[in-house]
Amino acid sequence: MARTDRRSFLLQAAAGLAAVAAAGLPARAQMRLRQQFDDGYGGIYQDAPAWRDPRMEPGDPSLDPYLEGGTPSRPLPPEALEPRLMYAAIDTEPFPVPAVKLSSIKPEFVRRTVDYAGPEEGGTVVIDPQAHHLYFVQGDGTAIRYGVGVGRQGFGWSGEATVHDKQRWPDWYPPKEMLDRQPELAAKMQQLQSGVGMPGGPGNPLGARAMYLWQGNKDTLFRMHGTTEPWTIGRSVSSGCIRMINQDAIDLYDRVGVGARVIVLGSRSRQRPGVARM
Numbered sequence: 001m002a003r004t005d006r007r008s009f010l011l012q013a014a015a016g017l018a019a020v021a022a023a024g025l026p027a028r029a030q031m032r033l034r035q036q037f038d039d040g041y042g043g044i045y046q047d048a049p050a051w052r053d054p055r056m057e058p059g060d061p062s063l064d065p066y067l068e069g070g071t072p073s074r075p076l077p078p079e080a081l082e083p084r085l086m087y088a089a090i091d092t093e094p095f096p097v098p099a100v101k102l103s104s105i106k107p108e109f110v111r112r113t114v115d116y117a118g119p120e121e122g123g124t125v126v127i128d129p130q131a132h133h134l135y136f137v138q139g140d141g142t143a144i145r146y147g148v149g150v151g152r153q154g155f156g157w158s159g160e161a162t163v164h165d166k167q168r169w170p171d172w173y174p175p176k177e178m179l180d181r182q183p184e185l186a187a188k189m190q191q192l193q194s195g196v197g198m199p200g201g202p203g204n205p206l207g208a209r210a211m212y213l214w215q216g217n218k219d220t221l222f223r224m225h226g227t228t229e230p231w232t233i234g235r236s237v238s239s240g241c242i243r244m245i246n247q248d249a250i251d252l253y254d255r256v257g258v259g260a261r262v263i264v265l266g267s268r269s270r271q272r273p274g275v276a277r278m
Contacts, residue, residue, distance in 0.1 A: 075254050078111045078144060086111055087247050094169055095202045097246050104231045109133075109147020111248055116143035125224070125252075125262045127242055129158070132234045134224070134242060136255055146252065148224075149232045149243040157222055158266035163258055164214035169200035175221060203228060208246040209253040213262055224262075225249060 078086065087100035120126060122139020129150040135143040151157065171192050174185060189196045198204050207226020214220060224242040226249035233245055
């Protein structure tokens, strides 16, 4: 078979597979998936370009064809996108989000849908620090599982909290104890509206999103947030917070609501939150 004929055959076959994959999705999701195929030639001959997230800031449906009645579209389920698309560069944010080098992430820490038999209601977040997994419970017998980095020895935390606040590209206000332990951080701090800290941006340790955990009226000082060090996912290296790949933090931010219940399992817990769907 001639090279040009072979290329045409492969592209037609890939287009057919893309159509089959999209058939079970809502019309808008089908359009988005097919556009990703068109932009990237199905991933056969070239890498897909930077993924352009069509979900704009909520509140102006006239600007966003993916908004229906003023309600933001939910993110696509993980199985609708290949990992290279889930973790492609994002250039629609206030700051660029680089693509993630997939070879630096173990397969078990790639975002995916898993079966979930726990008693928690949909919208609950369950974190298993030992397995370095975070589960967003969907309420239909499944959960979305993300790989996370957790606190190193002596900095872990377990218990229940709620999502008190969510922020895009948050400022970072390290506690005094951290500044005392790491005096080199002082050179990166400046006076901000709420005190001495580091403004949000690509070099900020909280990454592209942060979700703040409180117990009642008290800030636990623990957060679920993005990271500038995606290679640390699956490791116990943080000062206690739950760090995520920026693309995953953005995805979770779009799913979890303020007031959502968050459960961080202790080291002696026998609960295994989910079983991976094969």
